[in-house]
Amino acid sequence: MEKQLQHQIAFYLTGRIDKSTLEPVDGRLRPALLSRYADLDSLRYDFPLVLNRLGAPGRAVLSLSRMVDHAVAELGENVDHERVARHGYRIEHALRKALAGGAEDFAALWERTTAALEREDEALHDSAKRLWKAFQASGELVDAGAALPAKAVRHAWSAVQTAKAAAFRYRAERLLLKLKNILAAEEIGSTVGRTPERLQAGVGSSFAGAFDFDAMSRILVAAKPAVELSDERRRRIGNLIGVLERQKFYALETDGAEPYDFAFERCADALDAYRSRHAEAVELVKTLAVAELEAKGEYREAVHDMIFDGFGANGLDAGELAELPDYLVCVDGQTLDAAELARIVELLAAGLPVKILVRTDDVLEPAFVAEGHVTFGLRARQLVNTAIGLHDVFVFQAAASHLFKKKDALMRGLAYHGPALFSVFSGANAHTGQIPAYLVAAAAMESRVFPALVYDPSAGADWASRLDITDNPHPDDDWAVHSFSYEDENLQSQTETIAFTLADFMAMDERFFKNFAVVPKADWSASLIPVAEAFQIESKGLPEKVPAVLLVDDEFRLQRAILSSRAFFEVQRCRSMWHSLQELGGIHNSHAERLLAQERKARAAAAAVETPALPTAGAVEPAAPPDAPASAAAEAAHGDEPYIESERCSSCNECVQLNGEMFAYNENQQAYLKNPDAGTFRQLVEAAEGCQVSVIHPGKPRNPKEPGLEDLLKRAAAFN
Amino acid sequence: MTEQTETISASECLIRMYDEQHEIEDYQKGVPRWCSGCGDNSILTAVQRLCRDEGLLPEKTVFVSGIGCSSRLPHYMNTYGFHGIHGRALPVAEGVKLARPDLTVFVNTGDGDCCSIGAAHWIHAIRYNMDMTMMLHDNQIYGLTKMQASPTSPLGLKSNTTPHGTYLEALNPLTVTLGVSNVSFVAQVVDWIPEVMYQVLSQAYHHKGFSFVRIIQRCTEWLPKLLDPWLHDRQRVLLLHHENGLEISPALAKSYTKMREHDPSNMNEAREIASAFDPIPVGILYRNDDVPCYEDLRHDSRLRTNSLIQKGLESEFDKFTIWADGNEPA
Structure with missing residues (x-):
């Protein structure tokens, strides 16, 4: 065995670098597939997002680049089309650069950025004005980063709550109007309502002298007896009005009382709030039901008193809770302690109307006990698995870079009648150097370390309809595979297909640099094989091949780095976890494959047996006796x-x-x-x-x- | 027709559980003054059965009529009713539906009431396509005023106004209705097959839009023999059936063997069937569930609060106000 290969194998097995043949990896290197994204700001992609406050909940989360595209498309075959488009892309680029991973008010930043650009190009003023008019949006402009998951989910949540509040307000105000009308109608028809003064006031000043209101009052009172409500009903209606006007779950136009807050940082607070408001919630739901009956005049004391006396004794069901606001809790997945973790599970298991966001910044966190063992975002993963196991929790998992693409599922989860868990990987951590959070987040999903999934209990009863993992790249395969082009030393274009694995993702993280060693170009050989092909390495005896990843340095030169078996072991773990998720998602399901194999075997066996002779023709089944005419039978x-x-x-x-x-x-x-x-x-x-x-x-x-x-x-x- | 399978809350469930069950007697009021043997009795029974089977709340149901024998029907229904003026049942019903879309509206009118004096309202009611069920009691004669020819009287019929027989071909209410834009439900039944009448009225009730049901009805007093040939010869009734239309029970299929499969979404075929009178086509001729209803197009989601009503009135009054200084204040 050559010396170089010996050293490579030695590194693979022990993680020790022989400085004479191998070089350590440092922050100048990044995965080859990321080389295209070196200057992210100059590319057009989904981000930054506009957290829009205008319009329907479906327009709550918008993408800046799509907004520009739509605005330009709306111009149609206009003479200024090209100019506005060019300016639009320029402003978009400037905004992305100015935002630099942060968040700012969209209108203010737009104003500032366009003002600066206008100094160079006067015509830009008109383009900017037209684009802004077409956007019809107002809110915050947010780039991928640590703050994005909480901001986006909270914003989408409040869009859903706003829609709910509008529906509630319409219903409550309609009921209030009807209930008050019942009381008013009684008063108008009563003796008090038909006094001469009231009658005169009803006619107005112009004809005040034209009638004898005393006589009119006498005739009206005598001719039509007053219709009075029972004391019980009057009291009941008064109470309903009181409860509707006093409730603090939603703001009504008529009152100035500050409504309750429903967003929390800790589960304990949310739980306390839920408990302390429970009695009021029951009262409000009951009031709505009774008020509907009263308004329709269908409340029958003999029947309904009994029903509503015991109302809410068994708690409120999901349909009833869905009318009230949902609780939102945003927690940091990294700092979750055991008590908080347990409380989240309790909240979810109890079926409370709570939406929980768990944000993870670091998925390669080292395990507490074993050196080199990574946790793959343990707490969030644990929560997601538990929540799916709870059966009726809506579960959403995605990297922050995919929040825009998955916004419909996000909105669906927020509108779901029941608890929902959102696990989002922000990509913002201190271990990936200069690589933007957006790329880290996207890479986590590409490498299967943080796969996208949606588990929607309302979609059906079985796994096939509930669990959706199809948003992952190449969901049918072990890894996401991409083509990669480069120039060789003879300046000839070469194209390879490369799988993006956990090893590539680890190579971005400074904590794992020690698990990689760069092989000088002179020593490249057939023994260096891509990680995705390394799973067949013979484990008995000395290996002859070493898995390696393709990296590029800061001068865009291609490098190959081998990885240690420790790191490779983690890649294997990541792959088998993905396999297990694939199975749940119906891809390569082991049960189905086993059955298929059995069936194939049985068919093959059946085909081998000689085909039996067909039954002889002529054995006609006895004809059914004709029905006797029914009418004759009846007669x-x-x-x-x-x-x-x-x-x-x-x-x-x-x-x-x-x-x-x-x-x-x-x-x-x-x-x-x-x-x-x-x-x-x-x-x-x-x-x-x-x-x-x-x-x-x-x-x-x-x-x-x-x-x-x-x-x-x-x-x-x-x-x- | 199946109810929408949406989940309802426990409290809603309890409330519905105690909903009152109605009997046919709950919808009956008074003894009908129609002649014995009159087909109107058969129609009355069918709508009373429909109300009971659908559990319609009497206080949420309105029968609107014009003038004539047919239009006495609201008097015998223990629901809300509006015995209107001649030919004007439909505008009244449209007003009711527009102001109170939550009410179930039925319209009962006759061949004189609808096809003569009320013909303009009839045409526009079809076009408005408001969600209501209209029954045209067509006995082909003015009966209440003792035998004058109506627009649907057959050619040559001698009556008090046409002693030498009518000169004009009868108007065909089905082809007229099918010719108006926005038509969404057209059916024809005869008063002597109660099972079909009930089924068609039930489907008409469930249809969202203006359902036009022409009921060919015998007048035992003035035209006692007119429809006898059809009444006594079951081969002269053509039952229209289809999976999206009427389903014929086995018992009925034994009595009436002349049948034709007809898809109610086929307008051309519907027009062809509507043009024939012998055998009398019975069943659903046309149905289109996609025509929008006027009350939905004009639906205003604002709450009718006192202030809103006052604002609306003020702005209307302002149009006729003579301002002191000659100008409307800004």
Whole structure:
């Protein structure tokens, strides 16, 4: 074995660098696939985001670049189209640069940036004005960073709450109006409402002298007695109005009381607030239900008093809670202590209307006990797994860089009737040097260390409809694979496909530099294999190949760095965790694959057996006996008895007027023969003759001594 | 028609559980003064059954009518009713629906009331497509005023106003209705097949939009024999059936064997069927659930608060106010 390879293998196994053949990795290197994004500000991408306060909740989170594109597209075939577009891209670039990972008021920053650019190009003023008009947005402009997850989720949450508040306000104000109208109507119709003074006030000043209001009052009071509400109902309506006006869950236009706050930093606070407001919440939900009944005049004391006395004893259900505001708790995944962790699980498990955001800044945090073992954002991961296990919690996991792409799922989670957990990786930590948080976040998702997932219990009953992992890049494969082009030493263009693995992600993090060693170009050989292909390395005996990642340095020169087995072990762990998530998401499901294998085997076995002969033709199944005509059967069943085809009766009253004892109407107001002995055969025959739709059949006479039978029997024959 | 399967809260559930169950008697009021044997009785029974089966609250249901035998129907319903003026049942019903979209509105009118004096309102009611069910009691005669020819009287019918027989071909209410824009539900039934009448009225009630049901009805007093050939020969009734229309029960299929499958979304076929009178086509001729309703187009989501009403009134009055200095204050 050559010396170089020996040293490489030695490094792989022990992590010790032989300085004569290997060089240590430092912050100047970054994964080759990231080389395209060296100057992120000059690229157009989703970020920064505008947390928009105008319009529907669907427009709560907007992307600056898309807004510019839309605004430009709206211009259509305008002569200024190209100029506005060019200026738009320029302003966008300047904004991205000025924001530099932070957050600022969109309007203010726009104003400042465009003012600066206008000094160089006067025509930009007009373009900026047009673009701004087309945006129809107002709010904060936020770039990827530590603050983004909390800001974005909180903003989206408040957009959902605003929509809820508007719906509640409309409902409460409608009910208040109706309830007050009931009281007002009683007063207007009462003796007090019909005094001469009140009547005069109602007519107005112009005709104050035209009527004798005393006489009018006397006539009105005497002619129409006052309709009074019962004391009980008046008291009840008064209470309903009181509760609706005093409630502090939402602000109504009429009152000035400050509503409750529903956003918290700690679960304990949220829980305390929920507990202390519970009685009021029950009271409000009950009031809404009773008020609806009162407004419709459908409240029946005998029935409803009983229902509403015990109201809320079993707590409120998800549908009822959904009308009230949701609680929002934003916590930092890194600093979560055991008590807080337990409380989050409790909150989620109790089905309370709480939306919890867990922000993670560092997914490669070293484990507490084992050196070199990484936790993969342990606490957030633990919470996500637990929450999915709780079955009815909406779970959302995404890197911050994907928040815009996943905004619909985010809004869905916030509008979900029940608890929801949002786990977001911000990408902002101190260990990745100059690499922007956006790239770190995106890389975490690409490398499978922080995969995107949505678990939506409202989407269906099974895993296939609930769990969605399709937003991950190449969800069917082990790793996300990209093509990578470079020039070789002869300046010829070369293209390779490279998988972005956890090893590439680790190479961005200073804490793991010691797990990598750069191999000088002269020593590159077939023994250096890509990490994605290294899983077949023979573990028995000495390995002959070493996994390596492609990196580029600050002068865009390609480098290869091998990694230690310690790091490679973590890559393996990351891959198997991804496999397990894939299985839940229905990709390469082991149960299904096992069944498929069995089925294939069984089919192969069946195909091997000689095909049995087809059954001989001619064995015809016995034909079913034809149905006897039903009407004939019905007639036979009645025999000589009189009968009526009630279903065909057109309720014309002929027969019931002829003899109400003999003929009567059933529950559908159609005639039946109530008592054939309550009248004569003559009446039966006359009814049959009078029947418009001929549904009366007189049968044979029950009294053989009735006079004139011979003639009647002849007449009856037509109807039997 | 199935209810929307949305989840409801426990309290809502409890409230609905104690909803009152209605009997057909809850919707009956008084003894009808129609002649015995009159087809109006059959229509009355069908709507009373419909109200009971749908659990309509009497105080949330309105029957509006014009003038004529047909228009006495609201008197016999224990719900709200409006016995209007001749030919004007529809504008009244439209006003009711516009002001109170929460009410269920039925309109009962006759061939004289609707097709003659009220024809203009009829045409525009179809176009407005407001959510209500209209029953055209078509007995082809003015009965209440004792036998004058109506627009649907058959050619040659002798009556008090046409002693030598009518000179004009009868108006066909079905083809007229099908010819108006925005038409959304057209059906025809005969008063002597109660099962079909009930089913069609039920579907008309569930249709969101203006449902036009022409009911061919016998007048036993003035035209006792006119419809006998159709009444007694079951081959002269053509039952229209379709999975999206009427489903024929086995018992009915034995009595009435003349049937035709007709898709109610097919307008051309509907017009062809509507033009024929012998055999009488019975069933749903046309249905389109996508036509918007006028009350939805004009829906104003603002609460009718006292201040809003006052503001509206003031602004209307201001248009007619003579200002002291000759100018409206800014």
